[in-house]
Amino acid sequence: MSRVSLTVTALLLLTGCQAQPSAEQPASEPQSFAALTRIETSRIELPADEETFGQGTHADLLNRSCLACHSTSMVRYQPPLTRKQWTATVTKMRDAYGAPFEAEETEAIVDALMATAPAKK
């Protein structure tokens, strides 16, 4: 940080606002809204969710065990987890949420995650 020396000047109200009109947008900030008078039926369609873990033994196991309740990204966006953390997560999916696999399959699922999901090996 050697070449840079900086000071902060508290922006003083008048001058600052005039110099930087973009710094404040009071006009776009309504204080309140009109009271709601009626509620209409609401209906939406969600985008498709086609993504799977792909093909192969590991992917098949994860497709069958992990996609009933959420997308692959719940798994793919995890940070690199240790074997212990993945084991705890997989166990939780079965014990707490009723994920569709047998307790004996836990280790194979964790192997699949360690091989294909973000993992600290």
Added chain:
Amino acid sequence: MDRLDPLLARTLARRRLLATGALGLAAGGTALAQSGKVAQLLMAGGPEQRPLTSVFPGKGEMILQRNRPPLLETPMSVFDQGVFTPNDRFFVRWHWSDIPLDVDAEAFRLTITGGKQPVSLSLPEILKLPRISYAAVNQCSGNSRGLFDPRVPGAQWAHGAMGNAIWEGVALKTLLDKAGIDPKAAAVRFGGLDKPLTQVDAFEKSLALDHAMDGEVMVAFAMNGEQLPLLNGFPLRLIVPGWYSTYWVKSLNHIDLLAGKDTNYWMAKAYQIPDTPNADVPPGTTEFPKTPISAMNVRSWITSTEPGAKVPIAASLPVRGVAMGGDTGVKRVEVSADGGKSWHDAKLGPDQGRYGFRRFETQVAIAARGPVRLMSRCTSSSGQVQPMKANWNPGGYMRNCVEPCPIEIV
């Protein structure tokens, strides 16, 4: 059956694929990462990239954390545009994928059980009751979880699992008074139209009776002057100002007065924090006395510049952001441009009520080109100050440290 059996799982997956095919034809293929645009989140160890998507109905461009059930994060630039977060940019978070997608406003009823008499109210009946309205920040318990160090499992949010809106509705007290409260009542439980896929506890949350009766907790039907978007809990949502979003039950259709403590999974097992100041334990700790998460803590974010931005040199740089006191107002926001060595008060925007965001702004003088570490630090009206050091717990809850925003002057 308390476990989703493999056959059902396969059927569900197949039905999904079929539905997908049908939808793909009808809608001309709502491909997900349609824009090809990517958000780069700063998360040590990665993964750091998320698609930006505009394909969710009623939503503008959002950071796609998860398609099903949707986890959509608000890009930080949205918070720079105003103190209220527009409904079409408000973050989305569901637990179970069976979420309400089609709600008939005429058929809908809110029921209350466990009181002196059962209550069932239609939406027009609710609209006729005395109303309250206020601004409040809705923030996920795990907002900023992706920045935990060491990292923890869970939804890997950056800072955008939050939003500020004006909520309008009926005080929960008004509704509970209609049911009549038995002297034995201790807690009030809230359930919505979303349902688990297996025979496990539905996503339900509860509040102590005194809290539920405080006159502030609200059953909202409007958000920023409009009916709630389906993805944010249409037609009714519980508003628990100052408390984390986990209590703000979406698509609320059932309220139950309980004689004892709520023992359901989502109160007794999930959303537990260490019972320590600011939910902080040494990184790696797994055993500690636990308590359900509750009130939010003090926070602030710089919104005028993204971390990593290259900013052309000028005599001074405007710095803006949003701050919140937690469950009280904002007293003060200071800004630093030297990594926290020196601090100067920023000017606060209009006070929109103690539960809402407060905007701040200032100018920092620029002396030369090179790296600059911007920071903001909020003090709440109850005297809580954002710590420099991040708190840590294995759930990834309640982060509230001063967030550095490193930029480069070029």
